[in-house]
Amino acid sequence: MAKPSTSDYTVAVPEGLELDRTGRLELYYFMALNRKLEERLGLLYRQNKVVGGLYSSLGQEACSVGTAYALGHGDFLAPMIRNLGSLLVRGVRPTDVMAQYCARAIGPTRGKDLNVHFGWVERGLIAPISVVGALIPVMAGIALEMKMHGKKNIVLTYIGDGGMSTTDFHEGMNFAGVHKLPMILVVENNLWAYSTHVSKQANVKDLAVRAEGYGCYGEIVDGNNVLAVLDATRRARARCLSGGGPVMLEAKTFRRKGHAEHDDAGYVPAAERAEWEKKDPIDAYRRFLIDRRIVDSPDEIDEIDAKIVAILEAAADEALSAPFPDPSIATENVYG
Amino acid sequence: MPVTTYIDAIKEGIWEEMEKDERVFILGEDVGIYGGAFKVTKGMLDKFGPMRVIDTPISESAIVGAAIGAALVGMRPVAEMQFIDFISCAFDQIVNFAAKCRYRWGAGVPIVVRGPSGGGVHGGPFHSQNPEAYFFNVPGLKIVCPSTAYDAKGLIKAAIRDPDPVLYFEHKFLYRRIKEDLPTEDFVVPIGKAAIRRQGEDLSIITYGAMVYKALEAAEALAGMGIDVEVLDLRSILPLDEEAILATAKKTSKVIVLHEATLTGGPGGEVVARIAEKAFEYLDGPIVRIAPPDTPVPYSPPLEEAFLPQTMDIVEKAKKLAAY
Numbered sequence A: 001m002a003k004p005s006t007s008d009y010t011v012a013v014p015e016g017l018e019l020d021r022t023g024r025l026e027l028y029y030f031m032a033l034n035r036k037l038e039e040r041l042g043l044l045y046r047q048n049k050v051v052g053g054l055y056s057s058l059g060q061e062a063c064s065v066g067t068a069y070a071l072g073h074g075d076f077l078a079p080m081i082r083n084l085g086s087l088l089v090r091g092v093r094p095t096d097v098m099a100q101y102c103a104r105a106i107g108p109t110r111g112k113d114l115n116v117h118f119g120w121v122e123r124g125l126i127a128p129i130s131v132v133g134a135l136i137p138v139m140a141g142i143a144l145e146m147k148m149h150g151k152k153n154i155v156l157t158y159i160g161d162g163g164m165s166t167t168d169f170h171e172g173m174n175f176a177g178v179h180k181l182p183m184i185l186v187v188e189n190n191l192w193a194y195s196t197h198v199s200k201q202a203n204v205k206d207l208a209v210r211a212e213g214y215g216c217y218g219e220i221v222d223g224n225n226v227l228a229v230l231d232a233t234r235r236a237r238a239r240c241l242s243g244g245g246p247v248m249l250e251a252k253t254f255r256r257k258g259h260a261e262h263d264d265a266g267y268v269p270a271a272e273r274a275e276w277e278k279k280d281p282i283d284a285y286r287r288f289l290i291d292r293r294i295v296d297s298p299d300e301i302d303e304i305d306a307k308i309v310a311i312l313e314a315a316a317d318e319a320l321s322a323p324f325p326d327p328s329i330a331t332e333n334v335y336g
Numbered sequence B: 001m002p003v004t005t006y007i008d009a010i011k012e013g014i015w016e017e018m019e020k021d022e023r024v025f026i027l028g029e030d031v032g033i034y035g036g037a038f039k040v041t042k043g044m045l046d047k048f049g050p051m052r053v054i055d056t057p058i059s060e061s062a063i064v065g066a067a068i069g070a071a072l073v074g075m076r077p078v079a080e081m082q083f084i085d086f087i088s089c090a091f092d093q094i095v096n097f098a099a100k101c102r103y104r105w106g107a108g109v110p111i112v113v114r115g116p117s118g119g120g121v122h123g124g125p126f127h128s129q130n131p132e133a134y135f136f137n138v139p140g141l142k143i144v145c146p147s148t149a150y151d152a153k154g155l156i157k158a159a160i161r162d163p164d165p166v167l168y169f170e171h172k173f174l175y176r177r178i179k180e181d182l183p184t185e186d187f188v189v190p191i192g193k194a195a196i197r198r199q200g201e202d203l204s205i206i207t208y209g210a211m212v213y214k215a216l217e218a219a220e221a222l223a224g225m226g227i228d229v230e231v232l233d234l235r236s237i238l239p240l241d242e243e244a245i246l247a248t249a250k251k252t253s254k255v256i257v258l259h260e261a262t263l264t265g266g267p268g269g270e271v272v273a274r275i276a277e278k279a280f281e282y283l284d285g286p287i288v289r290i291a292p293p294d295t296p297v298p299y300s301p302p303l304e305e306a307f308l309p310q311t312m313d314i315v316e317k318a319k320k321l322a323a324y
Helices: A021-046 A061-069 A084-089 A094-101 A135-148 A167-178 A207-214 A226-241 A270-277 A281-291 A298-321 A327-331 B006-020 B044-048 B060-072 B084-098 B101-105 B132-136 B149-161 B211-223 B242-252 B268-278 B301-307 B311-323
Strands: A076-078 A155-160 A183-189 A217-222 A247-252 B024-028 B053-055 B076-080 B112-117 B142-144 B166-171 B195-198 B203-207 B229-233 B236-238 B255-258 B288-290
Touching: A021 A061, A021 A084, A021 A094, A021 A226, A021 A281, A021 A298, A061 A084, A061 A155, A061 A183, A061 A226, A061 A247, A061 A281, A076 A135, A084 A094, A094 A298, A135 A155, A135 A167, A135 A183, A135 B060, A135 B084, A167 A183, A167 A207, A167 B060, A167 B084, A183 A207, A183 A226, A207 A217, A207 A247, A217 A226, A226 A247, A226 A281, A281 A298, B006 B024, B006 B044, B006 B149, B006 B166, B024 B044, B024 B060, B044 B053, B060 B076, B060 B084, B076 B149, B084 B112, B084 B132, B084 B166, B112 B149, B132 B142, B132 B166, B132 B236, B142 B149, B149 B166, B195 B211, B203 B211, B203 B242, B203 B311, B211 B229, B211 B255, B211 B311, B229 B242, B242 B255, B242 B268, B255 B268, B255 B311, B268 B288, B288 B311
Parallel strands: A076 A155, A155 A183, A183 A247, A217 A247, B024 B053, B024 B076, B076 B112, B112 B166, B142 B166, B203 B229, B203 B255, B255 B288
Antiparallel strands: B142 B236, B195 B229
């Protein structure tokens, strides 16, 4: 991350974006934490400490962090598999994530489920299931409750370019549109759904055009520019709160690793990958912080990075020193 | 004395819960202004308003999904499937989302998914099914199948108050064909408790739903032949009332398991297995299953009549078993 980049991709600042210095640095912190946590998990994976698959959001950190950072107290978020960064912004500890990935007793699901499949209703986080699209009707239901009670809150969830092909995407979006629910659907168009290119999922170039079919507002945003993502999500949130109904944000981005750690993504053309590597969201944002003199010197960013490394080492120690769950809980909590 | 039909019992149960608990609301296709395809929700829109009686698009997965979301944040949604056959469109939300939340991350999903099931009304392959067995193998769900107006009301109330997802399979053949006096005071029928509908000594018929009436008719006919039949109405099939099942098996030593779901993989197989495992020494004959053949539900009256278990089928099989 600290290596200098020759890319000419720059972080454009959205007009009228209000964000103080602390906020600007927090965006960096969460994106870097997202990436370094995944790198640390990659190490644990290679050490056979991770049980099952490992899913990377390399190159998509700005989508998760920028969207989640726009939310307010009482809003609800449901992540998909590449939204680890959203969870971190919403207060999930790296220890929780590592313990979950390593199937330990102190993981949020106590070893009952894996990866980012956890949540806390009281913290406004809904656990996803592996079936993509399923979250959309569920989050619409939470938005329905907000509407029923006149709450000044919204829900936000994600779908990929592949997940957009599901029944639940259509049914959930249509339901939210008809009932004008305060829901933001972030379409992370990272071009690849496992090995299938977006051109085999959709016969449209821009997935955001689908918003019109549900009578909701759609917008395309540069998914690698965290400021643009934040700004678009804030505006979407304001629109939802004013009763404007759901918003669909298409974040154009790219999945730089395979579907999961086992997949080398050999089906992705090398030139396409190289092109997107130049648009790394964290490198670009780091240059932005330095070029715009948000930080006094690059050292300040290095300090943030060092702090993250320390946090992650402590988290790894805590997670790995925790026991596996006791088999006696395997049959618990099926019913209330 | 007010006499309540089975369908009105369902309606009264929902109505009373909505009056008592503002977390309860209804969503489904045509449930509002039209009052539901069978009129279960008639009058509710006027009484409770459009925020609590919600007409939805034709989107069973979104109906159940939205119910799940609302339930996660404290509501008590009652989702209607216009015909229970269409529940297949919401299968993923029910089995992967609702049923597993509590186990995975401790989040209860107190939803009710209800709708008209069952044959006998010439509805054909997509308006007559008994799909309870699809869900019988899904830990985390509860399944109820009331046969009386009392149970219809008591079980819908219990389902709404239950902390877990409950599939409520009402039988459309019974909607307006049966009626009874119901208590004026509040009551529930506990989920997971069977009821003996007829005491007998010689043979047990374990059944549920509309087949309870076929079993009782058969029992009357068999009584004239000197065969004293006990009829156990399961009322809930998930969880099964194992205690009641084993008690009747041990009492009469001869068991027929009868249901309207098709034979192979039907809930009856589990009833048989429990008896075989836990009351084998008490049996004086093979356990007999009576269920429709493994075909879709046919439309034309003579075909449907051949498909559904009839009283005389039960009588014949019971006679054979009694003589075993």
